[in-house]
Every structure is written in C-alpha cells, then in structure tokens.
Amino acid sequence: MTVKNKFGFGCMRLPLTDKKDPSSVDQEQFNKMVDLYLENGYNYFDTSYAYHNGISEISIKKAVVDRYPRKSYMITDKMPTWLLTKAEDNEKYVNEMLNRLGIDYFDRFLIHNINTPWFKKAVNAETFDYLRKMKEEGLASKIGFSFHDEPELLEKTLKEYSNGFDFALLEINYIDWNDPIIQSKKCYELCVEYGLEIYVMEPLKGGVILNTSDDIKNDFKKFNPNESIASLALRFCASLDNVKVILSGMSNIENTKENIETFNNFKALTDEEWEFLEKEAEKLRKNIAVACSECDYCIEHCPHNIPISDYFRIYNAKKQNPDSNIYTAYYHKLANEEVSAEECNECGTCIDYCTQQIDIPEELKKVVETFESGFNPYA
Ligand code: SF4
Numbered sequence: 060m061t062v063k064n065k066f067g068f069g070c071m072r073l074p075l076t077d078k079k080d081p082s083s084v085d086q087e088q089f090n091k092m093v094d095l096y097l098e099n100g101y102n103y104f105d106t107s108y109a110y111h112n113g114i115s116e117i118s119i120k121k122a123v124v125d126r127y128p129r130k131s132y133m134i135t136d137k138m139p140t141w142l143l144t145k146a147e148d149n150e151k152y153v154n155e156m157l158n159r160l161g162i163d164y165f166d167r168f169l170i171h172n173i174n175t176p177w178f179k180k181a182v183n184a185e186t187f188d189y190l191r192k193m194k195e196e197g198l199a200s201k202i203g204f205s206f207h208d209e210p211e212l213l214e215k216t217l218k219e220y221s222n223g224f225d226f227a228l229l230e231i232n233y234i235d236w237n238d239p240i241i242q243s244k245k246c247y248e249l250c251v252e253y254g255l256e257i258y259v260m261e262p263l264k265g266g267v268i269l270n271t272s273d274d275i276k277n278d279f280k281k282f283n284p285n286e287s288i289a290s291l292a293l294r295f296c297a298s299l300d301n302v303k304v305i306l307s308g309m310s311n312i313e314n315t316k317e318n319i320e321t322f323n324n325f326k327a328l329t330d331e332e333w334e335f336l337e338k339e340a341e342k343l344r345k346n347i348a349v350a351c352s353e354c355d356y357c358i359e360h361c362p363h364n365i366p367i368s369d370y371f372r373i374y375n376a377k378k379q380n381p382d383s384n385i386y387t388a389y390y391h392k393l394a395n396e397e398v399s400a401e402e403c404n405e406c407g408t409c410i411d412y413c414t415q416q417i418d419i420p421e422e423l424k425k426v427v428e429t430f431e432s433g434f435n436p437y438a
C-alpha cells in the first residue's frame with residue numbers, strides 16, 4: 060500500500076480531555092478527526108510506543124483499527140530505543156505494540172530517535188538487524204529510523220547500518236532547513252545520497268512556527284493574506300522532491316480541516332514563496348531563545364516533573380515580545396500551579412532525551428533569571 064498525497068496523521072499530540080494528563084485522549088474528537096481524514100482520501104497514521112504514555116496506540120485501535128478495514132489505512136510504529144537493554148527486548152516491545160494496536164503487521168516500522176546515546180542502545184540490542192528480519196518476515200512492509208542528532212552520526216548510521224532500510228524520518232521545516240544545529244538540508248541530502256526516502260516530522264516545529272511574534276505574523280499577512288502560516292510551512296516540506304510523507308501532529312478538528320484543505324489543494328512553492336520563507340526563517344531563528352519543539356520526551360524523565368516545555372514556550376514568547384509583561388505573569392502562574400523551574404537541581408537526566416540537543420538545565424537557569432527579576436503577582 061502507498062501513502063496517499065504525502066499527508067500523514069501524526070498521533071503524538073492528540074486532543075485531550077485534561078490538558079495536564081497526556082493519557083486523557085479525547086476519543087470522541089479523535090474519532091471525528093480520523094473520519095474526516097480518511098473520508099478525504101488520506102490513509103497514513105503515525106504513532107510510537109511512547110506517545111501519550113502508550114495511549115496513542117490504544118486510541119488508534121479504537122478510532123481506526125476497530126472501525127475501518129485493515130486494507131484502507133496504514134500504520135507506522137516505533138521501537139522505544141531508550142528502553143532497549145538486550146536483543147530479546149526488540150520482540151517484547153514489538154509484540155506489545157501489535158497488541159495495543161490490535162493488528163498483526165505494520166505498514167512502516169522505525170527505530171525511534173537515533174541520537175548519540177540511543178544509537179549505542181540500538182546497536183547493542185541488534186535492533187537494525189531485528190528490523191531487517193521484521194521486513195523479511197512481512198511484519199513490516201518498509202523499515203526506517205527517526206533521527207535527532209548531527210549529520211556526522213547520520214552518515215555513520217547510513218554507511219554502517221542502513222542496508223535494507225527504506226526511509227528516514229527527519230525533522231524538516233523552513234526554520235531548521237539551514238539551521239546550524241539541526242542542519243535539516245544536510246541530513247536530507249545525506250539520506251538521498253544513500254537512497255532512502257524522506258519522511259518529515261515537525262513541519263511546524265512543534266508550533267514554534269505558529270506561535271511567533273506579531274512582527275513576523277504581519278509579514279505573512281502582507282505577503283499573502285489568503286494563506287495561513289501553517290499552510291505555507293506544510294507546502295515547503297511537500298515541495299521537496301524526495302519527501303514521501305509529512306506528519307502533522309493534529310490536536311483538534313479545526314487543524315485537521317485546515318491541513319486537509321492545504322493538501323487537497325496542494326501547489327508546489329514558487330521561487331518567490333521560497334525566498335520569502337528563507338528570509339522569515341532568518342528572522343525567526345534570531346527570535347527563538349530556546350529551539351524547543353515541545354515533544355515533551357524530557358518531562359517524564361525529570362525527577363521533579365518540571366513542565367520544561369511550558370517554561371520554554373513562555374520564555375520564547377517573552378523574547379519575541381520583550382515589552383509585554385504578560386509572560387512574567389504566565390511564568391509565575393505556572394510556577395505557582397505546577398513545579399517551579401527553580402526546582403531544577405541540574406541532574407542532567409533530561410538531556411539525553413531532548414530531541415533538539417538543548418542543554419535544558421542551562422536554559423532553565425536563564426528562564427529563572429529572566430522572570431524572577433520581574434513582578435510576581437503570586438508573591
Ligand atoms: S536537569 Fe533539571 S529539568 Fe533536567 S531532569 Fe534534572 S531536575 Fe529535571
């Protein structure tokens with residue numbers, strides 16, 4: 060089966076009934092989003108062992124597997140690389156994932172999040188070989204890996220381990236394309252050189268592209284008042300020749316509709332649009348204090364449960380709108396209602412889990428310094 064029109068349903072930010080509880084997926088709303096997506100001719104669902112603490116897979120079973128014929132959709136799942144300690148773990152997690160989803164094969168299967176520490180775990184647990192075996196035995200139609208590190212590690216992975224692999228899932232969006240840390244363009248070109256298809260994650264950089272300064276929002280309005288920022292960002296990814304799938308992590312019926320509209324009426328970027336996005340990317344990169352994509356992989360490993368991405372979102376907003384005091388109030392509200400960023404004892408546990416290679420404790424210190432000197436309405 061092939062992916063229809065490049066538009067994949069990312070199931071990592073599903074609607075919630077309680078926004079503080081990632082496992083509280085709003086099944087009714089998710090079912091409606093699934094219906095709309097499938098009715099419009101799309102067919103690709105992407106999940107992982109970890110999303111929504113395992114509830115993403117179970118919600119897909121309820122919304123998709125139990126309600127539609129198996130041949131009408133595709134399911135992609137990912138090995139929890141960070142949990143692997145020995146070769147036998149591969150089969151254990153795969154069986155658990157099949158059970159949660161209620162299926163007996165995957166359309167695509169990936170090693171989740173190759174970065175420096177987890178690459179070693181995948182190698183030690185012989186996970187690359189295990190995926191090749193899954194493909195040979197028909198348990199996965201195509202195999203790949205998602206990647207969050209520097210091009211040097213990507214090249215090593217491609218050279219030494221990618222034989223028999225079909226695709227790589229890369230973080231690509233117009234901010235990261237020429238970003239000196241993420242280096243999406245370089246990673247894309249390396250995968251093309253090694254004959255892999257490209258699947259895209261974070262086309263909106265976890266919302267960073269949307270939650271930007273008024274100045275940047277005005278630039279987009281002036282450039283084309285009839286097209287949203289999200290639509291241009293998705294078209295950027297879909298216009299790249301070797302991209303086969305773009306995952307959009309939809310979290311309500313409205314953004315499902317908007318994305319469907321974009322992909323139903325897809326037009327490749329013009330040269331003028333490409334140049335405009337390059338200019339805006341430069342501006343945006345200068346504006347982002349911490350390039351957090353809000354994936355929240357770090358949070359469940361923080362012994363103090365610090366809501367790290369919430370602090371970074373508020374911090375970024377303050378940097379983009381320095382004259383506004385509202386963000387200082389948001390910071391103190393968060394510190395008051397949840398866990399204060401000052402609780403960070405710099406243990407460093409979270410760093411290995413960060414998909415954006417952020418020095419989290421160092422950045423949290425800056426967040427605290429920025430806001431603790433401002434007016435605290437909760438004091
Ligand atoms: S370094 Fe700070 S934020 Fe990270 S896990 Fe430790 S206490 Fe939590």
Ligand code: SF4
Nearest residue numbers: 351352354355357413
């Ligand atoms: S700090 Fe890193 S791991 Fe945590 S939410 Fe942000 S990008 Fe994800």
